[in-house]
Each structure stands twice: as C-alpha cells, then as structure tokens.
Amino acid sequence: MKERLEQLKQEALQKVENADSIQGLKDIRVEYLGKKGPITEVLRGMGKLSKEERPVIGQLANEVRESIADAIEAKQTGLEDEALEKQLEEESIDVTLPARPVHVGGPHLLTSIVEEIEDLFIGMGFEIKEGPEVETDYYNFEALNLPKGHPARDMQDSFYVTEELLMRTHTSPVQARTMGARNGAEPVKMICPGKVYRRDTDDATHSHQFTQIEGLLVDKHVRMSDLKGVLNAFAKQMFGAEREIRLRPSFFPFTEPSVEMDISCKVCGGKGCSVCKGTGWIEILGGGMVHPNVLEMAGYDSSEYSGFAFGMGPERIAMLKYGVDDIRHFYTNDIRFLEQYHKA
Amino acid sequence: MLVSLNWLNEYIDVSAYSPEELAEIITKTGIEVESVEPVAEGVTGVVVGHVTSCMQHPNADKLNLCQVDVGEETLQIVCGAPNVAVGQKVAVAVPGAVLPGNFKIKKTKLRGEASNGMICSLQELGVDEKDVPKEYAEGIFVFPEDTEIGADAVSELNLDDLIIELGLTPNRSDAMSMAGVAYEVAAAIDGAYTLAEEKVETIDEKASDLLTVEVDDPEANPYYGAFVIKDVQIGPSPLWMRNRLTAAGIRPINNVVDITNYVLMEYGQPLHAFDYDRFGSQTIRTRRAEDGEKIVTLDDQERTLNSRHLVITNGEQPHAIAGVMGGAESEVQEDTTTIILEAAYFAPSVVREASKDHGLRSESSSRFEKGVDPNRVERAGKRACELLQKYAGGRVLEGNASFDKLDRSEKQVTVRTSVINDRLGTEISNEEMADIFRRLQFVYNQDGEQFDVTIPTRRGDITIFEDILEEVARIYGYDNLPFTLPEGESQAGGLTVNQQLKRRVKAYFEGAGLHETITYSLTHKDKAVMLVSPEVEEAAESPVGLAMPMSEDHAYLRLSILPELLESLSYNVARRQENLAYYEVGTVFISDEEEVTKQPSEMLRASGALTGDWTSHLWQQEKKAVDFFVVKGIVEGLGDQLGLSFTYEKAKLPSMHPGRTAVIRHGGRVIGFAGQVHPKLQKEFGLKETYVFDLNLEALFQSYEKEETFRVIPRHPSVSRDIALVVDEDVSAGAIEATISEAGAPLVKDVQVFDVYQGEHLEAGKKSLAFRLLYLDPVRTLKDQEVEEAHEQILAAVKDKHEAELRG
Structure with missing residues (x-):
C-alpha cells in the first residue's frame, strides 16, 4: 500500500508539473483527491490493515494528499501569475501620449502682488482696510490737507461724478476714514489696497484706473526712524534681503516730512545701469510723517499722537519685478499674459 | 527747472564736486535731480571764423563760396545758408571737427569747388530748435563783432556747459530761480551764498x-x-x-x-x-x-x-x-x-x-x-x-x-531739540541743530534746547513745526536716520472674515479652472447697464456717470462686471485664443437716486464668462464645449465652499438666451443669475457660444456661517433605489427633485437625475426622467419595508404634484 501511495504521489506530481492550464489542474485535483480518486480508494482499503499499520498508512496517505494539494496550489498560483502577467502585458500603454489636462486657472498678477504685500504687513501686525471707490471730495482731498483750490490738486486730475463726489484718486481716504472712526484715541495700524482713478490717457505708462496700497500707523511716539525701519523690513522681504533702501526728501500734502523711497537696483546692484538710469536706485514708494492737519482733522491731538503713512503702486512693482513693459497689459487680460503669472 | 552748472558755479563754488556727486547731494537733501546733460553733446573742433569773402558758387545758385579766416589759416568753405555774408563772425567746424551724432567734418568738394569745413547753424551744433533765436532759425549763427577769431566756439556758445534738470515738488517753488537753487546748494554742501545787492544808477x-x-x-x-x-x-x-x-x-x-x-x-x-x-x-x-x-x-x-x-x-x-x-x-x-x-x-x-x-x-x-x-x-x-x-x-x-500793501514779514517757528529728536528717532545735539539752521541761513535765537527760528520769506513753504522738522531731517540726512521699529503695543494683524472668504472664493474659482481678470470699472453707458442681475436691475435705470468723462468708453460706473469680461474674451478670441474661462471679483456701483447726490453703494460681486472648449483631450476623443451645466457646476461648487445651497429657476433676462438662463436664489432671495449670453450680443462681441454667471458675493458672505459642530459619520449602509417618471415636457427636473426630497424626508438623503429621455418610445409632449434616490438613516440599518413605504409616498407625491407616472 505504501508503494501504491508513493506511486500515486509521483504520478500526480508529474501530472501537476505538466499541467498547463487551470482547468487541467482542476481535473488533476478531481482525479487524485476527489471522492472517487485513488487515494480515497487506498484509504477505504485500510480496514484490511493491522492496527499498527493503520496509523502509519493513514498518515502517509494524508501526507501524499497534502503534497499533491500543495503542488496543485503552487502550480495554480504560478499559472495565474503567468496569465496575469500576460494580460498586463497586453494592457500596456504608451506613457508618452498626452495627458488628460487638468485645467487650473490662477490669480491676476496684481492680485498676487497685493496679497503678497498684505501678508507681509499682516506679519508686522497691520490690518487690512477697504473703502469706497466713489469718494467724497472731503475724504479724498480736504481731510488730507488738500483744501479746495490747493495747487497740489493739479497733481492728480480727477474724475468727478458731482461737485462733491469723485472716483478716488488714491487710497488715502481710507486712512482718513479709519482714523476718523477711532475717535482720536486708539492707535491705527493698517494698510489699504484698492483701485484708484486718475484723468490720464491710457498708454504704456499711464492708466486711468490702477491699483494702490497705502499704509498708516498712528500712535503715541511714532518716529520717522520707525517709518524707515518698517519700510526697510518690507523692502527686504518683498525684493530680497540683499537690496538696500534709501529715503529722499519729497513732498506730499498729507505728510510732513515727506519721503520717497528707492531700492538699490537689482540689475546692477547699485552701480548704475540703464534700468535705474545710471543712479543705482529705483524709486518704489512715497510716504512720510502724517501731517498734523490730517491728524487733527481726524480727531487726533497732533501734539500727543504722530504717525507715518506710505503708498505704493502694485503695477509699478510688478513692472519692476517682472519687467512688464506696458501698464495696459494689466487690464486687457490677454490669456497669454495672465497665464505667465500663475505659478505659486 | 533747468540749472546751468556754469551759471550756478558763479554764485557758489561747486567745483570741488563732480557733476554726478553734486546731483547726488542735491537729490539726497531734497530736490530730485532728474538728469545731468550737456547743452550739446560731443561737439569738438568748432572755432570762431571771420568771413572775409563770400560769393556765389559758380555751379550752384543756392550755394556760396566763402573764404573764412579761422586764425591760423583761411579756409574755403561752401555754405548754403541764406544769411551768410562778408564780415560775419561765424562758427566753423574745421576739418577733423565732430558735430552731434558723431558727424565728422572732412575736406570735400561740393559741385566742383573745395569745401574745407562747415559754417554751422546752432541746430547743427546741437542747440534745441525751440531755443534758437528766430533770426538764426533758418541759417547760420552770427557771433558779436568783437568775438575773437580762432576762439573755441563751443565755449563761446557755452555748449560745454552741463544742465542739471531739477524735478521740483510743488512746495519747493523757492528753487524756481538760480538764487533759490544757490541757497539750496549752499545748505546742502555747507557753502556760502547770498543774493548780491543790485546796483542801479x-x-x-x-x-x-x-x-x-x-x-x-x-x-x-x-x-x-x-x-x-x-x-x-x-x-x-x-x-x-x-x-x-x-x-x-x-x-x-x-x-x-x-x-x-x-x-x-x-x-x-x-x-x-x-x-x-x-x-x-x-x-x-x-x-x-x-x-x-x-x-x-x-x-x-x-x-x-x-x-x-x-x-x-x-x-x-x-x-x-x-x-x-x-x-x-x-x-x-x-x-x-x-x-x-x-x-x-x-x-x-x-x-x-x-x-x-x-x-x-x-x-x-x-x-x-x-x-x-x-x-x-x-x-x-x-x-x-x-x-x-x-x-x-x-x-x-x-x-x-x-x-x-504787501506783507513782507518773516514768520517765526519755535522748536525744541528734544521734540525734534523724539519725532525723528535721532540724537541730534543743540550744537548740531544750530549748525543746521546756520547752513539753511535761517536766523534763530537759541535758549538751551529751544530755538526761535525766523523763516526767510523765500521759503514760503515753511510755516509749522513739522516743516522745520523736515528741514532738519534733510540737512541732517535721511540716510543718517536710524532704522527702528514702532514701540507701541503690538496687535495681531490679520484678515477679516469677509477678506478671508474673498481670498477663498478666488482660490476656488482658480482651482475650478478660471483665470482671474481685472477690468475697468468705468465703462460705456450701454455696457454699464448691460447684463445686470435681476436683484439690482432697478438701479440700471439711473447708472452713475462721470461729470466730465475723457471718452465715452469710460464714462459710466459699471453695474455688472460681465460686459467688460466679455470685452476681454472678445480681445482674446480676436487673437485666436478661443477657449477661455475668466472670472472677476469686484465692485459694482448702485445708486437708487435718479440724479446722484450721495455715494452709490458698492457691492462686491463675482462674475464669470466662459467660451469655447471646457475639456479637450483629443486622442481619447474627449471634447466638450462649455455649456450651461459647466457654469452651473462652478456656481454649485462655490455654494459648497461657502456651505450654501442654491436653487435655479428658468428666467428671461435682457441680453441673455431666453431658454438657457436661470435666476439663482439662496433661501428664496435672488443672488444672481447664470446662462448663455444672447446670441445677438455674442455676435456683437464677436463671440461664439458664451456662458456667464454673476453672483452677489456680499449677500453670500452675509449668509455664510462657519460650521463648528461635529456631525456623526453614518456607520450604516445606505439603500439606493431608481425610479423613472414620465411627465409633461415642461415640468422641470428641479421641481420633481424638490418634491421627492420633501416627500422622502428624512430618509432620502440624495436625489440625482441619471437619465433624461424624450422620443419615439414616449407620447409626444412627454419626457422621462430617471432618478436615483439614496435612503439613509445615520443611526440604524434601514428595513426594506421602511424604504418601500417612503418610496410609495414619493410616488404618490410626484403623481399628485406633477402628474408623474412611473415609466412602465
């Protein structure tokens, strides 16, 4: 019987070895391990054996059974893998074919610049304020030390709606409004971005609508050196740590003393080139210490409170930073322009 | 203001500085030097000559043959100027001379006669046309009789002078004179200058x-x-x-x-x-x-x-x-x-x-x-x-x-060193302060740290303490101010909720495939009132216009962002960029007055305009043009971002496709619209099928609530059931959906249309709508019977409300 089992085992293993399909394996399983199979038959004949032989043969029969089952299992896995591999081979694709595009839009360059500046000042503890684009003459001019008939009103010819209403010519009225709302008591630390309008014919360097960002800090004991420190921190973060700043005296009706800030030219590093017109410096913003008349009109005691303000043009910054050569690009919305500035 | 360096140098000695250094100093102390340029660039070899004879050129009517004594020699020169004459002292560019534009003078022959140089006009020497005296405008320049023969004409004509162009701010009118500039430069370089006394007999x-x-x-x-x-x-x-x-x-x-x-x-x-x-x-x-x-x-x-x-x-x-x-x-x-x-x-x-x-x-x-x-x-x-x-x-x-009756009095301003230092962040001493006033030539009385400063009338811009502060700061040097940071109590900066939402909305649109644009707020009257959302259409009857516009194209304040967005699409399409998806977040201007007297209200809106292909992936045969449902999807997604749900109702709006436009509501209130632009308007803008949306962001932000409580994640399986209903073709899917949701509440969690059919298998005028319903109870497993009951209720409700029959 022992021999018979060994023989069956060899026979079966050989058949498994030679099997070339899953069905073939199934047939082998039925043939050898099925209820009518030879091993079952052997087991059935065990009654004839002695008590001593019975467990030995039984164990052997089980071992044979198991080894056949294991062999079938192993072979089946092998065949399945082979089949899968073949199938996957057939499924192979040309990975160099074009992708199914994921269309993602993006922000306008001016928005990116404005938000970058907002975030820099938020980091320094400033809040963001907004105000109306159709302003009263009072907030746009008078509250900023530009009474009617003031010659500096010529500097920014305006679009009037009525005698008392106009398209704001700068974002400075937001300063006056914000200060006014604090009843002359609390400090103010804010920046205000927004659209402004001037009577300019649109050309490569002028736009009747453009963007401005103004900043204002009012508190007790605000010094001009604070303005210098804050602008320096801003410039280094915005334009790079290696850039230097310089303040020059200037004039704005709403600040005294007034400054203009230059940053060292990125192209030549300050040596002088065509970009900076040989000066080594590029003008970037204007500002100064808030004029006492402006503080007083907003309800602050100018002997107790002082402050600084500054304003800049995101278009100009964008033009300097990216070399955009025509301000009209910001408003024609040519897709080929917009898409250039979509990377984060 | 144009300042001649030679002239300035006569008032105050600036010879110790190069022109560039001087320009830098002037700029840094307060007046911006815009340029430093020579009167005439690159002129050499031009001398004063004496015309000793002048006769007509034998071979040319309009030319003269002149003999010109230039000191060392006499040159024969052919000259075409009408005003040349014997006895004149003229500017002669001798052979080897260079005129502006690197124009080199050589010996030559003109119509057969030797011409050894050129008698020059002022223009030829580089003088600006508008500055040339009228009598010399059409011909050569003639020197005064006593001018020395052979002298360097460049210096005689001051062409080697440098011109410093000052960009004066309106307050510095004191520098609109050479004397004023000399005072300024004197203060800047600590030099000496006073306007000389007049001597009249x-x-x-x-x-x-x-x-x-x-x-x-x-x-x-x-x-x-x-x-x-x-x-x-x-x-x-x-x-x-x-x-x-x-x-x-x-x-x-x-x-x-x-x-x-x-x-x-x-x-x-x-x-x-x-x-x-x-x-x-x-x-x-x-x-x-x-x-x-x-x-x-x-x-x-x-x-x-x-x-x-x-x-x-x-x-x-x-x-x-x-x-x-x-x-x-x-x-x-x-x-x-x-x-x-x-x-x-x-x-x-x-x-x-x-x-x-x-x-x-x-x-x-x-x-x-x-x-x-x-x-x-x-x-x-x-x-x-x-x-x-x-x-x-x-x-x-x-x-x-x-x-x-002229007031010639001088103003006095009193300042204290400590207050100035406090305002500037500096540590200027009393002595330094006194020295600054001396340089400015401001008379003062000093008492310790107090200075009573008398302001000369030439500086009419100085009237208050802060003006003196600026004078001190600029002479002390803005460069010398320290860098400090404000010492006040610090506050946490940040964005308000609405500012955060605005950024979020923009980020959403961009993620959804739209490009942000910025267009003009001032537009043509027709465009100002075009494509205005129904909830603000009343204001379109009286748009706000400028009193004196520069052009009709920018004369009125927009009530809708869309017309200028369409303009942007049009611009691109004309340049063969045909697949476009744009959005803009911006304000529109709404006045309820017929004649504006007060500020219009400014409403934040989000608008989008899309045209061309929405998806295009050709080799897999996927290509889909933008349609209503693309735009609706974008609007719906925005609702998801803000946690708000919208309903849509077919509407006929001006300038919009009458069959493909919906008014959008939130909680019953109209908050915008979406749909296809009317084909006539599309044509006007040169656009093919174009879809737009326009939403009142302000209203949406008001409805926004930040969700803070946790909702249980359902652990039990949902059951889905499909139904196909046959209804009259004018019954809207949205209406049936609403009925299903209502009748199936609270078990029905989601209703989706998965098929719309109209055609030969149905009676004319009927359509079939197939819905997939999702039943769910978050806390327990649903029993078949419960679902069955709810389903029956739903069928009864749609039959009752919409005469909907279950499709057999």
Whole structure:
C-alpha cells in the first residue's frame, strides 16, 4: 500500500508539473483527491490493515494528499501569475501620449502682488482696510490737507461724478476714514489696497484706473526712524534681503516730512545701469510723517499722537519685478499674459 | 527747472564736486535731480571764423563760396545758408571737427569747388530748435563783432556747459530761480551764498512823476511797482546772457525781453516790460476784468476775459493779463525807447485761474501760481534796471510808481531739540541743530534746547513745526536716520472674515479652472447697464456717470462686471485664443437716486464668462464645449465652499438666451443669475457660444456661517433605489427633485437625475426622467419595508404634484 501511495504521489506530481492550464489542474485535483480518486480508494482499503499499520498508512496517505494539494496550489498560483502577467502585458500603454489636462486657472498678477504685500504687513501686525471707490471730495482731498483750490490738486486730475463726489484718486481716504472712526484715541495700524482713478490717457505708462496700497500707523511716539525701519523690513522681504533702501526728501500734502523711497537696483546692484538710469536706485514708494492737519482733522491731538503713512503702486512693482513693459497689459487680460503669472 | 552748472558755479563754488556727486547731494537733501546733460553733446573742433569773402558758387545758385579766416589759416568753405555774408563772425567746424551724432567734418568738394569745413547753424551744433533765436532759425549763427577769431566756439556758445534738470515738488517753488537753487546748494554742501545787492544808477527824473499806479483789488494784487527806463536801444542781448537763457530753455529774443527773462530765472520773479509810448496813458490801473472784456495778447490771440481774471490797464483798456501774458498793443518793439517795467506780486489763485482758463502756462504764471518771494519783487525790478542800463543803454528813472500793501514779514517757528529728536528717532545735539539752521541761513535765537527760528520769506513753504522738522531731517540726512521699529503695543494683524472668504472664493474659482481678470470699472453707458442681475436691475435705470468723462468708453460706473469680461474674451478670441474661462471679483456701483447726490453703494460681486472648449483631450476623443451645466457646476461648487445651497429657476433676462438662463436664489432671495449670453450680443462681441454667471458675493458672505459642530459619520449602509417618471415636457427636473426630497424626508438623503429621455418610445409632449434616490438613516440599518413605504409616498407625491407616472 505504501508503494501504491508513493506511486500515486509521483504520478500526480508529474501530472501537476505538466499541467498547463487551470482547468487541467482542476481535473488533476478531481482525479487524485476527489471522492472517487485513488487515494480515497487506498484509504477505504485500510480496514484490511493491522492496527499498527493503520496509523502509519493513514498518515502517509494524508501526507501524499497534502503534497499533491500543495503542488496543485503552487502550480495554480504560478499559472495565474503567468496569465496575469500576460494580460498586463497586453494592457500596456504608451506613457508618452498626452495627458488628460487638468485645467487650473490662477490669480491676476496684481492680485498676487497685493496679497503678497498684505501678508507681509499682516506679519508686522497691520490690518487690512477697504473703502469706497466713489469718494467724497472731503475724504479724498480736504481731510488730507488738500483744501479746495490747493495747487497740489493739479497733481492728480480727477474724475468727478458731482461737485462733491469723485472716483478716488488714491487710497488715502481710507486712512482718513479709519482714523476718523477711532475717535482720536486708539492707535491705527493698517494698510489699504484698492483701485484708484486718475484723468490720464491710457498708454504704456499711464492708466486711468490702477491699483494702490497705502499704509498708516498712528500712535503715541511714532518716529520717522520707525517709518524707515518698517519700510526697510518690507523692502527686504518683498525684493530680497540683499537690496538696500534709501529715503529722499519729497513732498506730499498729507505728510510732513515727506519721503520717497528707492531700492538699490537689482540689475546692477547699485552701480548704475540703464534700468535705474545710471543712479543705482529705483524709486518704489512715497510716504512720510502724517501731517498734523490730517491728524487733527481726524480727531487726533497732533501734539500727543504722530504717525507715518506710505503708498505704493502694485503695477509699478510688478513692472519692476517682472519687467512688464506696458501698464495696459494689466487690464486687457490677454490669456497669454495672465497665464505667465500663475505659478505659486 | 533747468540749472546751468556754469551759471550756478558763479554764485557758489561747486567745483570741488563732480557733476554726478553734486546731483547726488542735491537729490539726497531734497530736490530730485532728474538728469545731468550737456547743452550739446560731443561737439569738438568748432572755432570762431571771420568771413572775409563770400560769393556765389559758380555751379550752384543756392550755394556760396566763402573764404573764412579761422586764425591760423583761411579756409574755403561752401555754405548754403541764406544769411551768410562778408564780415560775419561765424562758427566753423574745421576739418577733423565732430558735430552731434558723431558727424565728422572732412575736406570735400561740393559741385566742383573745395569745401574745407562747415559754417554751422546752432541746430547743427546741437542747440534745441525751440531755443534758437528766430533770426538764426533758418541759417547760420552770427557771433558779436568783437568775438575773437580762432576762439573755441563751443565755449563761446557755452555748449560745454552741463544742465542739471531739477524735478521740483510743488512746495519747493523757492528753487524756481538760480538764487533759490544757490541757497539750496549752499545748505546742502555747507557753502556760502547770498543774493548780491543790485546796483542801479538813476537819473534825476522820478518814475512817480511819469506814472501813477492804482490797484482796485489789493488782495489779488498787494504790490505793483512800475519802473521807467528811457532811451533804451533794442538789440541783441550779450552772448553770455543769451547762452544762459538757452541753457535754461528760454529762446533769446532781444535785450529788453531777454533781461526780464534773465531776472526771472535769476530771482524767480516774473517781470513785464511795456512800451511806454504805446501804453497810452500815465496811469496804470490793475483791476478785475469785466465779463466779456477782450484783449489781444502777445501771441496775437484775442482772448475773452471775465471777473476771475486780473488785468493791467492804462485806466481804460487792458494791456496785460496779470501774471500770465502781456498785450500785443504795448509790446516792446524795435523802435521802443521808453519802457515801463512791471515788478508785481499777484495772488497765486488769481494767476492760476487765468492761466488755466486761457490754457497759458508760462515760466511767469508757474512762478506766480506758487507764490513768489515778497522780499524779492522790488529787488528784481532793480536788478532788471541795472541790466537795462548796462546792456540796453537805458537811463533809469529814480524809484518807481507803486502800490504797496504787501506783507513782507518773516514768520517765526519755535522748536525744541528734544521734540525734534523724539519725532525723528535721532540724537541730534543743540550744537548740531544750530549748525543746521546756520547752513539753511535761517536766523534763530537759541535758549538751551529751544530755538526761535525766523523763516526767510523765500521759503514760503515753511510755516509749522513739522516743516522745520523736515528741514532738519534733510540737512541732517535721511540716510543718517536710524532704522527702528514702532514701540507701541503690538496687535495681531490679520484678515477679516469677509477678506478671508474673498481670498477663498478666488482660490476656488482658480482651482475650478478660471483665470482671474481685472477690468475697468468705468465703462460705456450701454455696457454699464448691460447684463445686470435681476436683484439690482432697478438701479440700471439711473447708472452713475462721470461729470466730465475723457471718452465715452469710460464714462459710466459699471453695474455688472460681465460686459467688460466679455470685452476681454472678445480681445482674446480676436487673437485666436478661443477657449477661455475668466472670472472677476469686484465692485459694482448702485445708486437708487435718479440724479446722484450721495455715494452709490458698492457691492462686491463675482462674475464669470466662459467660451469655447471646457475639456479637450483629443486622442481619447474627449471634447466638450462649455455649456450651461459647466457654469452651473462652478456656481454649485462655490455654494459648497461657502456651505450654501442654491436653487435655479428658468428666467428671461435682457441680453441673455431666453431658454438657457436661470435666476439663482439662496433661501428664496435672488443672488444672481447664470446662462448663455444672447446670441445677438455674442455676435456683437464677436463671440461664439458664451456662458456667464454673476453672483452677489456680499449677500453670500452675509449668509455664510462657519460650521463648528461635529456631525456623526453614518456607520450604516445606505439603500439606493431608481425610479423613472414620465411627465409633461415642461415640468422641470428641479421641481420633481424638490418634491421627492420633501416627500422622502428624512430618509432620502440624495436625489440625482441619471437619465433624461424624450422620443419615439414616449407620447409626444412627454419626457422621462430617471432618478436615483439614496435612503439613509445615520443611526440604524434601514428595513426594506421602511424604504418601500417612503418610496410609495414619493410616488404618490410626484403623481399628485406633477402628474408623474412611473415609466412602465
């Protein structure tokens, strides 16, 4: 019987070895391990054996059974893998074919610049304020030390709606409004971005609508050196740590003393080139210490409170930073322009 | 302001500095130097020559053959200038000379005759056309007779001078004169300068015997001084004076006019010369013009005046518009012998009005408009008398006829060193402070740290403490201020909820595939009221317009962002960029007044416009044009971002496709619309099928609530059931969906249309809509029976409400 089992085992293993399909394996399983199979038959004949032989043969029969089952299992896995591999081979694709595009839009360059500046000042503890684009003459001019008939009103010819209403010519009225709302008591630390309008014919360097960002800090004991420190921190973060700043005296009706800030030219590093017109410096913003008349009109005691303000043009910054050569690009919305500035 | 370096150097020694260094110093102390440029660049080898003979070229009618003595030799030169003549001293570019534009002069032959050089016009030497005296405009320049033969013409004509262009801010009108610039430079470099005393020799006659001055409006004209100069001989002014005027950008005319202009540049005080004999009376009366009164000005224009304008009259007729321009009638001419020289103070606002009304902006008006130095008015008159005597042979009458109510007092401002340091963040000592005032030539009284500073009237811009603060800061040097950070209590900066939402909305649109645009708020009237959302359409009846627009295209404030967005699409499509998805977040302007008197309200809206392909992936045969449902999807996604749900209702809106447009509501309130632009309008913009949306972001932000409580994640399986309903074709899917949701509540969690069919298998006028319903109870497993019951209820409800039949 022992021999018979060994023989069956060899026979079966050989058949498994030679099997070339899953069905073939199934047939082998039925043939050898099925209820009518030879091993079952052997087991059935065990009654004839002695008590001593019975467990030995039984164990052997089980071992044979198991080894056949294991062999079938192993072979089946092998065949399945082979089949899968073949199938996957057939499924192979040309990975160099074009992708199914994921269309993602993006922000306008001016928005990116404005938000970058907002975030820099938020980091320094400033809040963001907004105000109306159709302003009263009072907030746009008078509250900023530009009474009617003031010659500096010529500097920014305006679009009037009525005698008392106009398209704001700068974002400075937001300063006056914000200060006014604090009843002359609390400090103010804010920046205000927004659209402004001037009577300019649109050309490569002028736009009747453009963007401005103004900043204002009012508190007790605000010094001009604070303005210098804050602008320096801003410039280094915005334009790079290696850039230097310089303040020059200037004039704005709403600040005294007034400054203009230059940053060292990125192209030549300050040596002088065509970009900076040989000066080594590029003008970037204007500002100064808030004029006492402006503080007083907003309800602050100018002997107790002082402050600084500054304003800049995101278009100009964008033009300097990216070399955009025509301000009209910001408003024609040519897709080929917009898409250039979509990377984060 | 154009400043000749040679001229400046005569007032204050700046030779220790290179022009670049000087420009840097001036810029840093307060006046921006815009450029430093030579009068004429790159001219060499031009000498003064004497024309010893001049005859017609044998082979050319319009050319002359000249022999020119240039000192070392005599050159034969062919010259085409009409004004060349024997005896003239002329500028000769000898062989080897270089003219502007690197034009090299060589020996040559012209029509067979040797020409060994070139006799030059001022233009050929690089002088700006507009600065060339009229008599030399069409020909060569002629030097005064006494000019030395062989002298360097470049330096004789001051062409090697450098011109510093100052960009003056409106407050620094004190630097609109050479004297003012000299004071400024003196303070900047710590040099010495004071305006020299005038030296006039007068004759025994008195000006006041010949003239009387009457002033009607002392506020407009607080000072009027009239000097009288007899026996003047009109002729050219000396070459040096002409050179300086040229350098300053003023065209030389004749000695009298040149002298008034020269003093204007030197003192910053405009002067005017009348021909005494043509003035027509011995009374000068200044008054407001009468409405409709007329004057012919020096430029031969007849101008109509009104009471805003001040005029100088002879008691009857106006002879000048005060501070703006003289009259033609009493203009100084070649035969003039006696002149009235006006030195006056006219109020800035009066001159500004007149120069604006008449469109006459001149060197004079621009100075009066800013306010001239009251202490220099009369002095300027004297200075002009001195020069007229020297260079026009004039005899100056003693004194002047005048009216004088001018305030010449100097203001005083008291400052303390500690307060200045506190404001600047500096540690300037009292001694340094005193030194700064000395450099500025401000007289002061010092008591410890207190300075009582007397402000010279030439610095009319300084009136308060902060003005002194600026003076101190700029002389101390802005560069020397330390860098500090504000010491006040710090606050946390940040964005408000709405500002955060706005950024989020933008990020969403961009993630959804839209490009942000920024368009103009000012638009054409037609576009201002086009594609206006229904909830604000009333305001479209009275759009807000500009009082004086520059063009019709930017005359009205937009009530919708969409028309300019369509304009942007149109711009791109015209450039063959045809697949576009744009959005803009911005304000529109809404006024409920017919005639605007108060600020319109500004409403934040989000609009989008899409055209062309939405997806295009050709090799897998995927291509889909934008349609209503793409736009609706974008709107829905925005709702998800904000946690808001919208309903859609078919609507007919102006300029929109009548069958493909929906009004969008949130909680019953209209918050915008979406749909296809009306094909007629599409055509006007040159667009193919274009879809838009427009949403009232302000209303959405108001409805936004930040969700803070946790909702249980369902652990039990949902059950889905499909139903197909046959309804009349005009029943909307949305209406049925709403009925299903209502009838199936609370178990029905989601209803989705998965098929829409209309056609041969259905009765005409009917359609079939198939829905997939999702039943769910978050806390337990649903039993079949419960689902069945709910399903029956739903079927009953849709039958009842929409006559919907289950499709067999």
